[in-house]
Amino acid sequence: MDGLRVLQGDAIRVFNEGIGLVLSRWSALQTAVENEWGGRDSKLKAHQLADDVLSWFTISKEPRYIDDLEAILDEGMLSLNVEVEDGSVEEVAENLMVMHEECLEGNFRSIEILKEANLKQAAHPRVAQIVNDDEDEDEDDDNDENIIGASNSSNMDVDIPKSESDMNSVNRPVNGTLPKVAAEADDEWTVVSNRRNKGRKN
Template sequence: MDITAANMAASDGPPPPLPGESVALFKEGISLILSRWSALQMAVENEWGGRGSRAIADQLCSDVFSWFTQSKDTLYIDDLENILDETMLSLNTMTEDGSVEEVAEKLMILHGECLEGNYQSIVDLRASSSQMAARSHVKQALNDEDDDSSDEDDDMSNMMVDTPESVSKPSSANIPTSDTRVRETAEAEDGWTVVSSRRGSKGKKN
């Protein structure tokens, strides 16, 4: 059994409590993983769920943490996927890129690692987030400089800034990796926003 399967394997009964020092770190890890979920962040930034979209995303962090730490039953990844799915539906977003399953898997693995006192994934996520923040600052600085140039130069500069090599080829620490495969969003006739990928729809796991 590989590390993924080992961490995701459900045991009978509620999960053991997290060690005291792991609680805050686990909550931070949840927030870091969800902050890297492109479909969720797109829904929040564009307010697809209305003005309360940010609050819905924040509530998801709390709900996931509570599910792991307060559940009285066996933890099954399918139940976690349902929590993620329901939140995206409340944001009027249907994900078809497989990211729900991948985010759930990352969260299950993170929980298993924290139970063992292993925080390397959180360290890696922190470092990756810091790198992304630094790139964002550089992009903003470049855009500010472009404001003083001609409209034509401005358009060319923005095009170059918006697609840097470091973004088009994310590091292995990015969570979740399937987020990089999101290719397009389309407004469905019924008002829902569909996040899809070239791989097409991915059916729900049994």
């Protein structure tokens, strides 16, 4: 057991930060926390998982096997009511084991890379969201034009409540006489009120 290497001094602090970075990128964990699948204290449970991982690496005097780390990660996810079957537990465990080995050698490069990636991600999510929203709107506009073009027909039927029509039929052509609840717009479109609005005063 004398051959078991342990982290010393600042390496523990940096490794702890690395654990947080790896766990913050684990989508299964983050989704569980954001949606509070583990209850109102889901965030605390995620922090506890990070603490348990750090303790396993730094306090345990037993040899470290990846299966044991996977069990800790599984237990942490189960505390959040999540059973992970996508292979991400194994991937996270492997990343943590490699990071630990690097930290033992004084190599903190992988943690620095994660920090840089998080900074870039934090600096650009809003811009990316706006760009995505604009693209979605453009696509929606194109789809709306296609739908409008396909449905712009004088044979379109409109439901008219029986009490507002002298006709016995429920359907009638749009280009016919419109009931009082409808208003004609400048572009020759007709706005018809919803049945749910009938009887309500605006």
